[in-house]
Structures are given as structure tokens and as C-alpha cells.
Amino acid sequence: MSTKTFSALDRNSTIKQMENEHFDLLVIGGGITGSGIALDAINRGLKVGLIERNDFASGTSSRSGKLIHGGLKYLQKLDFNVIKEIGSERDFVYNNARHLVYPIKMNFPLIKKESYNLLTLKAGLSLYDRLAGVKKDERHVIYGRKKTLQYEPLFNEKTVTGSGAYVEYRTDDSRLTLEVAKTASEKGATVLNYAEMTDFLQDENNHVKGVIAKDLIQGQNIRITAAHVVNAAGPWVDEVRKKDRPITGKYMVLAKGIHIVFDHQSLPVKSSIYFQHKGRMIAVIPRGDSTYVGSTESIYKQDMDDIYVKSKEVDYLIGCLHSMFPSLDLGKKDVVSSWAGIRPLIGEDGNSPAELSRHDEIFESDTGLITIAGGKLTGYRKMAERVLQHMEKKDSTIKSKNTTDHVKLSGGHFNSQEEITSHVPYLQGKFKHLNLSIEEVNDYVFRYGSNTENLLKLIDRYDDRLEDKELRNIAAEVRYTVEHEMAASLADFYDRRTSYLLFDLDKVKRTLTVVAEEMAQLLEWTEARTTDEIEKMNYEVEKALTFVE
Template identity: 70%
Template sequence: MTSNTSFSTLNRQQTIKQMEQENFDLIVIGGGITGSGIALDAITRGLKVALVERHDFASGTSSRSGKLIHGGLKYLQNFDFPVVKETGSEREIVYNNALHLVYPIKMNFPLIKKESYNLVTLKAGLTLYDRLAGVKKEERHTIYNKKRTLQNEPLFNEKTVKGSGEYVEYRTDDSRLTMEVAKTAAEKGAVVLNYAEMTEFLKDENNKVKGIVVKDHVKGNIFTAYAKHIINAAGPWVDVVRRKDRPVSGKYMILAKGIHIVFDHNSLPVKSSIYFQHKGRMIAVIPVGNRTYVGSTESRYYGDMDDIHVKLSEVHYLLGCLKDMFPSLDLSVDDVVSSWAGIRPLIGEDGNNPSELSRHDEIFESDSGLVTIAGGKLTGYRKMAERVLQYIEKKESRLIQPTKTDKIKLSGSQFNHAGEMNSYANRIHGYYQELDLTEEEVNNYVMRYGSNTGKVLQTIASYRPDMEKKQRNILGELKYTVEHEMVSTLSDFYDRRTSYLLFDLEKVKRTLDIVSSEASSLLNWNNVQKEEEKRKMHYLIKKALNFKSE
């Protein structure tokens, strides 16, 4: 199967047919980073793999994280050394395999009066972190005194900041990283489908799971798929899936909610990324382009898992943290230009105290043979996949080929180092001169689509040359993502493929009419479907800017 057809929305019917006709070794339920990672690991070990996702890839937790590939510094506080070691080495692998989506940023960690870190513990922590995480020599930490700290970041509160440490973190686009993992799995031969909801399990005469019934949410059809092993990797929804097998007992999910709010960089003009403690809680302030985002609060969540809102009280809490840290800024709710909220599953257990929640990933199996993986973090997705495959090996009492994903470059990341990526950007900028794109515009495309940017620009060039440039660019992007990135809805495009919903709401509002018209022509929507898609986008725009009072 060629990469041109294996990840196109225009190819759904062929994909469904393949899912119905083949017998798989593994069916994965869930197209977040965990499920996509499992599909990629399994297909590259020679297994036959299918993956179904009831909404879009990364539409749950995997597009609502803090967008950092953490080295695991915060685990040091709990003396969780193995996690720091694993996370540090994983971060390097994710960086090498997704150069266009993962990049190093300097993180400024201020020492603040009355918080838990002091100069000695920060120095010791960062030194240990550099060692455990295998940090490259040029990326090791630096400690600064108060004077130098305030020079580095003049906005800091000089009454409370006593000094700082600077270390390297890696920023990412979490939803694109997830989609590229799923796409790479498809390019390697996995049968992957979004908007395909597992509605019930099929069982054999011994009451063991042998397949699933799936509803195609695009056409409304029902179909079945069969496999030796079924893996439930539905993130916060794993218990919803487990209940379709049998009542949940033993381990269960407890949901934690995090929020992020976005400002124009001029409103919050920090010089670098900052990670600071406020009354014991960690707050991240991350500049990206002409925006700065801030998060996150973590609280127990009991509401609708499919429609998570940022509350006004949560925004006020973060504004209060920012006021204490940057007293010269006078930020208000009106300065927030977008926001997002997400949930992640922590693992509780019958009979255990809620304070004993596990933040680690765990695998458990029901009597019917359904294997569930829960918990975990974005950074560790590859290791989670490896552990699932090791579990399957034990179940089958046979050795499967060893994992290869540490060396597999993701779709769009066919570069050996950052220099290669920069020359690629210069080369295609010259090649597509007639598009009249600035260097910055081409670089932005490369940071999103990587080595697939040539195809994106080719698609843009296929539109009428007399078309207004901004319109032509966004229509070309839309068409590319429908044909090569399984975009089926406007929110797939505006939120998870481009992040315009999170970082450029004005562009969404400005282009919504022309994009919805083009999408209905590409995807054969009738007028009712088109209006419904527009309605959903208006709702998401409103949700990003309006906060729920309690």
C-alpha cells in the first residue's frame, strides 16, 4: 500500500473494506499517542495491525497537553530516578525521529522565596537530572545569581526571585506528533481509521474477545473486524471501553484536568520559557511565535469527558500566579486570546486511598483477554508500546521481533539533523518562488509538515494564480490535509493539523467561510453537513474565549 492512499480521507471505503476482510494479530482501540505508538511498534515487528479511533487522532488528551517533551525533571522531587532516566533517553529518541516537530528550548527555573527549591537543591537536582537523563554536554544546566537572573528575565518579581537555573526542555506539537506516528504506522502497512467507533466486542465460545463491531461515523455504516489480541488504549476513556466487555473492577481511571490559556506575546513578553513554582504547584509559561501560553492547573474532573471547558476560576487562578511572578504586567481575562482544557487518566485501585494515585502507565487484562494500557505520558509513548508488545509476547509464549521504533523516522521527518531541515526549507523556498511566500512562511510550513512541505506547496500551487494569496495558502493546506492526513472535519484541520484554533483564532474566523466551502466540495458534504460543520467551529471558537463560571 503506498503512502499516497493509506492516509487519505478520500480512501476511507477501501480502508474499511480491508479492515473487514483481513484477520489481524492486533486491533488497537484509540488513536491518541499511546494507541498510535502501539500500532507503529507492532506493524514494524511484522504483525498485522488495525487501529480504530472514534473521533480524530489526538482528539482527546493527546492534543491538550502542555506541548512539551519532558525530560522528567519534576519526577526528581519524588526520587523517581528510573522514570527520569527513561524519560531523558526517550526525549532524545523522539527528537531524532521527529525533527520537524520537536525542538529544544531554554527553560528558566527561578528560585522563589518560600518555595520548596533553594540554590543547593536546585543545583543538586539539575546536576542529577543532567546525569540521569543523559543530557548532551552543550545542553547541560547553568545556575544564575539574582542579578543575572533579573537581566535574563527583567519581568521577574525582584522581591521574591533569588536566582535561577536554566536547562533545556523540548517543545512539540502534540497533535501533529500523534498524527505523524499514526500516519507512519499506516505507511508501514497498518490499517488505520479515524471516526470509527468500537461499539461492542465479539467473543468466541469460551467468552474470549475475538473482534469488534465498529460504527463508521462518516457514512453511518456498521462493520466488524477480527484479531487475535485486542488492545484498549483509549486514554481517559479506557473504562468506557472496558465496561463494554464487563463491569470495571480492581484498577480504574481517575481523571485529572489541566488547562492552558494563550496570550499575545506582546501582553506577556517573556524572554524565554519559564517553569516556576507557585505555592508548591508548577506553572509553565511558554512563548511560541507571537503567542505565549500558560498552564496548567490540575484538579479532579467529574464532568463531560467529550466537552471540557476552561472555568473562569481557573483563569483567575493562573492570572494570580502570573501577577505574583510578573508584577509589572497587568493581565486580565480580556487579554486571553485562546485556551484549551484536557484530561489525563491517573490510575486508582479498589481499597486504595485517592492520594495513592499512580501516574505511571500500567497494563491489565480482563478474563475475556481484553488487554488495557492506561496512564503514562506523551514523552514515554514508545516505551509504553514496547511494554504492550512484551506483554503480548508473554501471552503467546513466543518471541516477536525486537522493537525498531527507536530508529524509525516519522513521516515528514526524513532529515538526519536540524541543518538538513534548514537547507530543505531554503531549497523549496527557492523552488516555489512563484508562490511569493516569505522565508518565515516556508519555515512555518516546514515546522509543521517537515519533509512533506514540498507536497503542501505543490498543492497550494495547484490553485488559481490570481487567487488572493492568503486564501490560496489555506485552501492548499486544507486540500493537502484531506488527501494526506485524514482530515474529515473542520476541527481536524483548524485544531489538530494546524493549531490555528489554539494560536491564531483570527485566521480561523477570517477563513471559515471559504474553507468550509472548499471542504464540502472535497468531502462531498451537502448543505446541511456544511452548516453543521460551521456551527461546530463557531462553538469551538466561542469555547476558546468564553470561560464557564462555576
């Protein structure tokens, strides 16, 4: 195991490592794709560096529908190879990160005038079970109209004619990405967030041999050399490519999607639901005290770093809900949070929007810069494998195979679902004096997994410092994420480490002062920096509830 840390407090030593080592591979981008490539490469014995210009998962990888899909939605397109691949990949992700990936019951209602009927749904789900290698106890069940309405009384009884029930897997996309990056670091990769690539280094033959990156926290430039450089910057890959060569051939087309969040009592569905509305698939997913709904899809050409939810997009999703659940009087007033994200689709001159590719593709320029674009959260391991296979063709020293199918992610050291659920009462009993409810410990375990005990030890240390239990807990949680998860801003903590911004805005408002004070002390912020961080966080809270025209 590496002695490298994954702490924001050790940033200076990480920067020195970046400057002093010559890497076999440098990855640009700390989303799920880049983090997955770093983990694959370090597991093969390569010397690996990774830089991310913002925070891990700060782009597409924290703004998905938070599902590890088995590929059902690709049935209509007859994309059987994709279904087969990501169906098997889902099992690997589940086994390696049980604290973040878990099965949920998904209800697929049959609706009049939509494309599925009882026959095609049965055939489709049967084919899906076979292609995706679905476990016997998770295979689909078909219900008639009567049983469907018994199981979900909120359905529109005038339009729903039956349903299929199958198993999907829910996740926390930003934490999954973080744990992949952290695992790569634990195995020896040198990983740095808030380091923006500004220029390429080239040798006398004009081949890329590294980058100049700017440390966005302290302002200095970092010179990083590497034998191979992979651009895995997600929606920003073309911005990176432009610094190497003018864009020719294929290019990124950005698709925007939004999700809106309700209190579960406002949208009290009994299980997760995936339904068609005029051909488009809409997901309704219960999560604790919330239910979130998405997604829309539209071509996006505006600011990639500040994406707003539009009023008409919310109206569209609420309209879909009204058609599916007519007894519920849902409106914008009931939306308690929201998020918007973009994903890169691959376009080419002469092709129509309908021909945009949703598959991952690898490009290589004449300077040797390798770019991977597109892809899906579930398939991150396979995307990494394809990048390493591409590198192997031109570098004979890269010969070992991808073995990350059996690499437990940080926090994921459980061998069964029973093992993780039994860990919750064990920890509650061990730290009984902290008066944590079983629900609170459960939330921590399904966030931090096998690392949760380290957090509870910190809460114990804070027990005499803060009388208010909620403030005590969150102050300790801040410290844990700074010291062990490279959190370097309030948004890192509230959004990508904990998802409080997405699912518990009231908690953000209640705790912001204490969290800002704790983080400022740990990271030695100036008063001006602290004020700026609080203002930015208030902006994010406002944005989650503001829908622009």
C-alpha cells in the same frame, strides 16, 4: 512501503480492508498511546488495525503542555527510573521527528518560600543531567539573582533569588500523534478515524476476537476480527472495559488541566519559564507570536467530550502570573485562546487521591482484552514496547524486538537540525513565484517537515484560483490534510492539523468560509452537513474564549 493511503478520500476502501482482513492486533484508540502501539506492532511484522472513535489526538494527546519532558518534575518524587527512561526517550523522539520536536531554553527561577533553593536546585539539575543523559551542550547553568534579572527583567525582583537554565523540548502534540499514526499506516497498518467501537466479538470460549465498530461518518457497522485486542482509549479506557467486563480493582480517575494563550506582546518573556507557585509547577512557553501558560490540575467528573475552561481556573493562572511578573497588567481580557484536557490517573478502592498513580499500567481481563492506561507523551514508545512484551508472554509468535527507536516519522526525514533549517530557504527559493515569506515557509516546514514540498505543489496549483494569498494558501492546506492526513472535519483541520484554533483564532474567523467550501467540495458534503460543520467550528471558537463560572 505499503500501498495503503492515509486519505479521507479513501475511507471506503479502508473500511473494506478492516472488514476483510484478520488482524494479529487491533488497537482501540488513536491517541499517542494507541498510535505508538500500532507503529511498534507493524514494525515487528504483525498485521495491525487501529480504530479511533473521533479524530487522531482528539482527546488528551492534543491538550497537553506540548513539551517533550526530560523528567525534571519527577525529581521531587525521587522517581529516578522515570527520569532515566523518558530522558533517553526524548532523544529518540527528537531524532525521529525533528520538524515537530526541538530544544528550547527553559528558565527555572528560585523563589522565596518555595521548595527549591540554590543548593537543592544545583544538586537536582546535576542529578537530572546525569539520569536523563543530557547532552554536554545542553547541561544546566546556575545564575545568581543579578544575572537572572538581567536575563528576564519581568521577574519579581522581590521574590526571585536566582535561577537555573536548562534545555527542554517543545512539540506539537497533536501532529506528533498524527505522524506516528501515519507512519504506522505507511508501513502497512490499516488505520481509521471516526470509527467507534460499540461491542466486542467473542469466540466459544468467551475470548475477545474482535469488535463491532460504527462508522460515524456514513453510519454503517464494521465487523473487525483480530487475534489480540488492545484498549488504548486514554481517559475512555473504562468506557471500553465496561463493554467487556464490569470494572473491578483499578479504575480511571480523570485529572483536568487548562492552558491559556496570550499575544506574546502581552506576555513578552525572553525564554520559556518553569516556576513554582505555592508548590505547583507552572509553565510559560513562547510560541511564535503567542505565549501560553499552564497548567492547573483538578479531579474531573463531567462530560469528557465537551470540556470547558472555568473562570476560576483562568483566575488562578493569572494570579500565578501576577506573582511572577508583577509589572504586567494581565487580565482575562488579554487571553486570546485557551484549551482544556483530561488525563487518566489510576485509582484503586481504599486509596486516597494522593495515591493516584501517574504511571502507565497494563490490565488484562479473563476474556483476553488488554488495556493500557496512564502514561506520558514522551514515553509513548516504551508504553508500546511494554504492551507488545505483555502480548509476547501469551503468544509465542511475537518474538521480534522493538526497533522504532530508529524509525523516522512521516515528515521527519532529516538527519540534523541544520538540515531542516536549510530546507526552509531551499523551498522558498524553489517556489519563489508563490511569494511566500521565509516565516510562512518556516511554519510549514515545522508542521509538515519533509512532506512540505507536496503542500507547496498544491499551493502552486491553487495560485490561479484565489487572488488572496492567505485564502489560496489555506485552501491548498485543507486539500493536503484531507488527501494526505485523513482530515474529515473542520475541527480536524483547524485544531489538530494546524493548531490555528489554539494560536490564531483571527485566522480561523477570516478563512472559515473558504475552508468550509473547500472541504465540502472534497468530501462531498451536503449543504446541511456543511452548515453543521460551520456551526460546530463557531462553537469551538467561542469555547476557546468563554470561561464558565
